[in-house]
Amino acid sequence: MKSVNKKMYMLTVIIAVVALFATGKNLLISAGVSVLLVVCFYITYAKTNESVRLEQETNEKVEDMNRKIIQALARTIDAKDRYTNGHSLRVAEYSKEIARRMGKSAKEQDTIYYAGLLHDVGKIRIPVEVINNPGALSDEEFEQIKIHPVTSYHILKDIFDDPNIKNGAKFHHERYDGTGYPNGLKGENIPEVARIIGVADSYDAMASNRSYRKYLPQSVIRNEIKTGKGTQFDPTIADIMLDMIDEDEGYTLREVKSLQKKILVVDDEPMNIKMVEVILKDTPMYQVVGATSGMEALKMLDAHEIDLILLDVKMPEMDGFATMELIRQKYNMPIVLMTGDRNIETIERATKLGVDDYLTKPFLPLALKEIIHSTLN
Template sequence: MIPEIIIVDDDPIILKRAWNTLSSAGLKAIVLKSGKALLEYTKENAAPDLILMDISMPEMDGFEVVKELKKSEAKWRDTPVIFLTANEDEDTETKGLSLGAMDFIRKPFVASVLVLRVKHAVELVRLQRDLESMVDEKTKENENLFLHVVESLADAIDAKDNYTNGHSGRVALYSKEIAARLGYDEKRQEKIFMMGLLHDVGKIGIPDEVINKPGRLTAEEFACIKKHPGIGGKILGNIKEMPELAAGAKWHHERYDGSGYPQGLAGDDIPEEARIIAVADAYDAMTSNRSYRGVLAQDIVRGEIEKGKGSQFDPKFADIMLAMIDDDKEYRMRDDHAKT
């Protein structure tokens, strides 16, 4: 692909000479007579590989144009700029570099030097973008691999309970939906999805006969169950690269009024993600079959969420869950998430 270079200068002689020089070297050159002309050009055209721009121009100097470019869409904002200047003042060069200029070329330029500097700049930028693309691709591969491992672990946790198959996945999806409605960006939504998947990881350390016991638990058995947040927090706390993962596991049984466990945290002292997961976890518990009861009717589920506002649940997240329930006219949300 032939590199495209835009040359911006108010001097027609410089423009003509630069165009001839770059065109003769096999590059595609476009000439514009002012910074304003360049800004107009950006509205309807794709970004070039490089911009060569004079600093001293009437109406808008090169520095002002670069500042405006930084407000443009990503491709134009990231287009490398080399300043053409007859000014050898050190402050001018410092200012240009601080604005993000890639380099300076002195005027009057030597044709062969201009071609070499431009070609090297284009090659460097393309190499940088290729490397960034490779890094992004590898990062995505690693994230996908990590997600598959987490999903497999969540399935293994859920398999301990005969009645809650898919529980962790549904809690993760409900949590992500709450986060989306709250306005979390995609990255934070994915993070809370991961935390939701792993919120019950501590159940690995709880005996199966306690988890699957039909009927109500004894005080001793309940005390055993109450250990799973601490166990989960300890397990996930070992993942130093993502320390926030442990928060959902450790604190999803805390209650907004401070009556939960394991630490009795209250209000905003409970991490926000854990407060979101707590609502999602409670919703799934009520809309799933359990060893001691079947799925509760939707109006009962809604009433329990409403009743728990300000005591068990953060009111803000309880209201979002109530809105999700109200949107679910046919009581299909649990079925749809079970198929996901």
């Protein structure tokens, strides 16, 4: 700020001197012209300064909006697989840290971060039943999986000018020895961003729960990455990942959420609690517990780690709204209201209280499942 003021002072002096020479020796005229020029200059400067500030604020808002859109898109893709939610975010974070340790600039690190977030965007074309298949994939299903990097590339190529983002998506399943897909690229012919994401992606796959297994022990993952140096992975990037593993004594670089989610259903009609249990019985990742009153629900929250609350509105003694207000004083888990009341006032009140969603009774089983899955993930 001081340097700006100094520059302004120097410019003012220059304007005054120029005005003096331009108007001859009449000091009164030159002084008047000088003042007029200086005033005009300061007005122009102030307007320019304000314009620059507004443009900067607009650019920051656009960047923030773009970042949120990218993150939302990544979460949407991850949500297709009930066992890998958060995968893209973790891959992005690991990739950025690898890039930092490689000496990349802050801008390069951000680009690699976004490439990591969007590396699996092509999975949007893969059927959910293939992604969530708990058993061995058929040859046809595996071919569908293998094509997602190409789909990712074509989705991203018209959105981002930076080739790193689309190349990271297209080539992150290439292997250093040339046996990967989709193009069978080898060694440093694989774009560096893809080699970085490839290591981060493989690490997170091993460190995350799957439908057919729990996350692998850290020692097993370390051995897999060490064994894959020069065959599956770029040796230099693999060494950086090994350093990150060695520094992570508490094994924090992994999916930390529990595989099973506990849902508290609060309804004065036990039959409604039973109905939710029946609807979710084919989804073992959800455990349903019930409470028939607001006070019982508060006691259960003290005794259990609850991930989501399904809360009936009309209950004797203490209704759902009053129960929710008490819950919010102490807990911050998502709440979905259940009500047979379709009045707009009820919906508006629920929205003002900050519910994550609401269901009108009788509700569709698929609607219940979708709301639960989307809210939790």
